Amino acid sequence: MGVTISDVARLAGVGRGTVSRVLNERANVDPRTRSRVLEAIAALDFVPNPTARRLSLRRTQTIAVILPFLTRPSAVERLRGVEAALVRGGYDMIVFNVETVERREAVFRDLPRRERVDGLIIISLSPHETELERIGRIDLPVVLIDAHHRTLPRVVADDVLGGRLASRHLLALGHRRIGFIGDIPRIPLAFTSSRLRLTGVRREITAAGLTIPASLVAIGDHSPRRSTELATRMLTQRLPPTAIVCASDTQAAGALEAANALGMNVPGDLSVTGYDDIELADHLGLTTVRQPLFESGVRAVERLLGMIHGTPPGVLREVQPISLVVRRSTAPPSV
Amino acid sequence: MGVTISDVARLAGVGRGTVSRVLNERANVDPRTRSRVLEAIAALDFVPNPTARRLSLRRTQTIAVILPFLTRPSAVERLRGVEAALVRGGYDMIVFNVETVERREAVFRDLPRRERVDGLIIISLSPHETELERIGRIDLPVVLIDAHHRTLPRVVADDVLGGRLASRHLLALGHRRIGFIGDIPRIPLAFTSSRLRLTGVRREITAAGLTIPASLVAIGDHSPRRSTELATRMLTQRLPPTAIVCASDTQAAGALEAANALGMNVPGDLSVTGYDDIELADHLGLTTVRQPLFESGVRAVERLLGMIHGTPPGVLREVQPISLVVRRSTAPPSV
DNA sequence: TTGTACGCGTTATCAA
DNA sequence: TTGATAACGCGTACAA
Numbered sequence: 001m002g003v004t005i006s007d008v009a010r011l012a013g014v015g016r017g018t019v020s021r022v023l024n025e026r027a028n029v030d031p032r033t034r035s036r037v038l039e040a041i042a043a044l045d046f047v048p049n050p051t052a053r054r055l056s057l058r059r060t061q062t063i064a065v066i067l068p069f070l071t072r073p074s075a076v077e078r079l080r081g082v083e084a085a086l087v088r089g090g091y092d093m094i095v096f097n098v099e100t101v102e103r104r105e106a107v108f109r110d111l112p113r114r115e116r117v118d119g120l121i122i123i124s125l126s127p128h129e130t131e132l133e134r135i136g137r138i139d140l141p142v143v144l145i146d147a148h149h150r151t152l153p154r155v156v157a158d159d160v161l162g163g164r165l166a167s168r169h170l171l172a173l174g175h176r177r178i179g180f181i182g183d184i185p186r187i188p189l190a191f192t193s194s195r196l197r198l199t200g201v202r203r204e205i206t207a208a209g210l211t212i213p214a215s216l217v218a219i220g221d222h223s224p225r226r227s228t229e230l231a232t233r234m235l236t237q238r239l240p241p242t243a244i245v246c247a248s249d250t251q252a253a254g255a256l257e258a259a260n261a262l263g264m265n266v267p268g269d270l271s272v273t274g275y276d277d278i279e280l281a282d283h284l285g286l287t288t289v290r291q292p293l294f295e296s297g298v299r300a301v302e303r304l305l306g307m308i309h310g311t312p313p314g315v316l317r318e319v320q321p322i323s324l325v326v327r328r329s330t331a332p333p334s335v
Numbered sequence: 336m337g338v339t340i341s342d343v344a345r346l347a348g349v350g351r352g353t354v355s356r357v358l359n360e361r362a363n364v365d366p367r368t369r370s371r372v373l374e375a376i377a378a379l380d381f382v383p384n385p386t387a388r389r390l391s392l393r394r395t396q397t398i399a400v401i402l403p404f405l406t407r408p409s410a411v412e413r414l415r416g417v418e419a420a421l422v423r424g425g426y427d428m429i430v431f432n433v434e435t436v437e438r439r440e441a442v443f444r445d446l447p448r449r450e451r452v453d454g455l456i457i458i459s460l461s462p463h464e465t466e467l468e469r470i471g472r473i474d475l476p477v478v479l480i481d482a483h484h485r486t487l488p489r490v491v492a493d494d495v496l497g498g499r500l501a502s503r504h505l506l507a508l509g510h511r512r513i514g515f516i517g518d519i520p521r522i523p524l525a526f527t528s529s530r531l532r533l534t535g536v537r538r539e540i541t542a543a544g545l546t547i548p549a550s551l552v553a554i555g556d557h558s559p560r561r562s563t564e565l566a567t568r569m570l571t572q573r574l575p576p577t578a579i580v581c582a583s584d585t586q587a588a589g590a591l592e593a594a595n596a597l598g599m600n601v602p603g604d605l606s607v608t609g610y611d612d613i614e615l616a617d618h619l620g621l622t623t624v625r626q627p628l629f630e631s632g633v634r635a636v637e638r639l640l641g642m643i644h645g646t647p648p649g650v651l652r653e654v655q656p657i658s659l660v661v662r663r664s665t666a667p668p669s670v
Numbered sequence: 671t672t673g674t675a676c677g678c679g680t681t682a683t684c685a686a
Numbered sequence: 687t688t689g690a691t692a693a694c695g696c697g698t699a700c701a702a
Contacts, residue, residue: 002449004695015673020697030671049450051389052695055678060386062429070415071614073408080405083432094397094427097418114337115384115679224618257618279406283559283592339679350689355681365687387679390694450695 003046012040023048060118062092063304064111067123068104070097072222073278074248074293078123078145081297089305091118098125112140119304121297122147126192141307143300148192153313155300157291157320159193163200165289165324166245166273171208173332175243175271178205179216179234181227181255182247194219194247197275201245216241227254228261235262235270242270242333249274249281249288256284256329267331277325285328292320338381347375358383395453397427398639399446402458403439405432407557408613409583409628413458413480416632424640426453433460447475454639456632457482461527476642478635483527488648490635492626492655494528498535500624500659501580501608506543509667510578510606513540514551514569516562516590517582529554529582532610536580551576562589563596570597570605577605577668584609584616584623591619591664602666612660620663627655 005023009016014033021029022037040046054060065082067075079095086093096111098104108131112120119141126147127135135142144154170178180201183194198217205212215237218230231244235258246252252274259270266272274281277290299318307313340358344351349368356364357372375381389395400417402410414430421428431446433439443466447455454476461482462470470477479489505513515536517529533552540547550572553565566579566589581587587609594605601607609616612625634653642648 002695005697006695009673016696017674017698018672021672024697028671033672047448047450049390049695051386051395051450052678053697054386055384055390055680055694056696056698058678070411070418076405076411080432083405083430087431087438092429094429095418096422097415103422113382115382115386223614225614228618253615254618279558279560280588283563283589337679340681341679344689351680352682352690353688356688359681363687368687384679387694388681390678390696391680391682393694 003044005046005048007044008037008040008046011044012037058114060116061090062094062117063119063121063301064094064096064117065121065123066096066098066107066111066125068098068125069222070095070099072248073250073280074276075123077278077293078297081294082121082123082145082301083297084294085298085301089301091305108134112138114138114140118308119143121145121300121304123297124193127152141304143304143307145296145300146193151316153303153307153316153318155296155303155318155320157296157322159196160200160203162275162289162291162322163197163202163245164204165200165322166197166275166287167201167204169287169324169326169330170243170245170271170273171204171210173243173271173330175241175333176210177216177239177241177243178212179218179241179244180212180247181218181220181230181234181244181251183222183251184219197245197247215239222248222250224250224254224257227251228258231255231258232262235259235264243272243330244270245273247275249276249278249284249286252286252288252329253280253284256286266329268334271330271333273330281325281327287327287330288325289322290325291322296320338379340381340383342379343372343375343381346379347372393449395451396425397429397452398454398456398636399429399431399452400456400458401431401433401442401446401460403433403460404557405430405434407583408585408615409611410458412613412628413632416629416634417456417458417480417636418632419629420633420636424636426640443469447473449473449475453643454478456480456635456639458632459528462487476639478639478642480631480635481528486651488638488642488651488653490631490638490653490655492631492657494531495535495538497610497624497626497657498532498537498580499539500535500657501532501610501622502536502539504622504659504661504665505578505580505606505608506539506545508578508606508665510576511545511668512551512574512576512578513547514553514576514579515547515582516553516555516565516569516579516586518557519554532580532582550574557583557585559585559589559592562586563593566590566593567597570594570599578607578665579605580608582610584611584613584619584621587621587623587664588615588619591621601664603669606665606668608665616660616662622662622665623660624657625660626657631655 005019009019096107112135122144124146185195220226255272274286274288277288281288340354344354431442447470457479459481520530555561555565590607609621609623612623616623
């Protein structure tokens with residue numbers, strides 16, 4: 001228990017440096033001594049102590065992931081991609097879930113330090129200038145996913161386009177009164193994507209010569225329950241929409257539930273679109289905008305590891321493709 | 336960049352040992368030198384290097400979490416609890432997502448080493464004897480969540496009881512033909528809870544003098560889509576059930592979808608129960624068995640940190656309370 | 671090609 | 687109470 005490099009060196013009858021060279025596959029080592037060392041390593045079941053390596057190499061072989069709300073399926077799916085790619089690259093992943101402003105501040109204060117991690121991946125959280133200043137000062141490699149900042153490398157999708165795709169589809173079906181349900185753009189833990197998707201919806205509808213009245217835009221926290229409330233209110237007003245674009249599949253599920261409770265038929269009486277194309281969307285038969293969630297995590301890691309190993313970051317803003325997936329929650333309006 | 340304890344010592348005009356004592360809040364240090372050191376620390380914005388600490392202390396201040404299928408909301412919710420509790424305790428959390436047998440083997444081969452982590456939390460994965468032997472040999476503290484092993488400390492709920500609660504509720508409503516939809520008990524990544532819940536259902540139904548025919552037990556992988564298929568098949572046979580107990584809320588959602596597609600009314604024509612009480616259950620109005628998911632993570636961490644700090648593990652099998660949450664997916668059978 | 675000695679930054683020991 | 691010094695385990699110049 002606690003076999004060290006010295007034990008191996010002693011057993012193999014060589015110096016510690018030689019063992020280290022064998023371990024790190026340096027070229028300049030005689031094949032015979034090399035095999036002697038390998039035998040000793042196998043015999044003692046030796047594995048190098050990662051902490052000692054880290055101290056010596058001044059690298060932690062660890063990446064930190066900061067993400068808000070581990071409760072969101074889309075965020076978790078991105079995290080899955082990050083994890084899979086980091087394992088392949090031989091890095092450990094430490095995870096920080098940020099659900100409050102206090103935690104956010106604490107994490108950004110304590111974490112971005114070279115002695116702690118080799119790099120940082122931030123999911124769905126756009127860093128403040130002050131937070132960034134810390135990171136920049138120590139020159140810590142960072143990649144954002146689904147978040148925005150002019151000067152930072154990031155992996156994103158075109159949320160404005162996504163909003164356009166959904167509403168274009170509905171307009172093409174003949175809908176004229178289209179509503180929107182999205183997230184609160186609260187400052188401290190802002191999710192910008194919802195706002196951008198609304199912008200896309202607005203643009204597309206405006207381009208069609210229509211407008212989207214304030215009564216058809218509902219903003220609330222992310223839970224399906226809240227979304228059900230918002231949809232219910234929207235659907236029971238004087239001039240209800242014939243279609244609703246939602247900023248996430250979760251919220252679309254809430255809207256479907258509201259329609260159901262009101263005895264409305266989807267898509268007969270109401271069309272609904274979601275966003276993300278998580279498993280739930282397939283299951284509910286939801287027309288939705290698909291974006292590569294798992295893959296966004298993989299790409300962010302690939303770029304981050306590249307930066308760590310000295311590759312120039314290349315294009316800062318890497319945009320992933322999105323597409324509309326049409327299922328059975330949308331149809332022409334009945335009227 | 337890279338302020339060390341020596342820099343602080345020099346500025347404060349003391350030895351490194353003294354700085355270390357101040358940092359670790361040892362008693363035997365003169366208040367005046369203490370404040371001099373603190374000033375120097377503040378002036379240099381010094382933060383101790385965790386890697387060096389780890390090497391010296393022979394502790395990593397890191398806990399590994401192994402869990403299968405980061406895709407399951409219930410597993411993620413447990414992880415949230417683990418993360419929150421570890422942050423409070425000042426530990427880092429590294430996460431290993433296990434979705435294949437190969438990964439499982441690799442993780443259990445490489446991870447359980449004192450030089451890597453101070454402890455291990457395993458969620459919904461019952462370790463093999465061989466895996467355990469490694470862990471036991473190096474005496475690494477481990478706590479299981481939602482998994483079973485005779486000799487390991489664990490945080491579980493009574494899944495058999497859960498199955499009984501759900502079916503007892505249905506029996507009390509007057510149901511006599513009760514079906515079950517659950518997970519495949521595949522050996523390599525076995526989820527035992529589904530099997531145990533079925534056992535509970537069986538016992539309760541037997542106790543009522545009834546039986547559950549093989550045609551009313553459906554087993555498949557965990558996706559809602561698969562569950563929809565299974566439910567559809569079950570509901571379209573000669574003698575369909577009037578109620579279905581599902582091993583998870585996700586699968587219950589699939590069953591609801593099947594009923595919906597078949598034009599059946601829930602709960603009028605069919606009652607459905609879920610398991611876990613995730614957010615989705617509330618949203619779907621699902622009668623379900625609630626178990627404390629977040630809290631299971633918190634408790635596991637509390638126990639693990641206790642073990643690391645030398646507290647005896649106490650009762651090995653800590654059972655968390657479960658309860659039936661009745662919503663609108665269950666009612667007396669129509670016939 | 672190989673062994674020795676030093677450095678990584680911290681904690682712990684032991685005199686003073 | 688305090689400072690010097692030896693671990694902790696590995697990588698790597700440098701010399702042989």
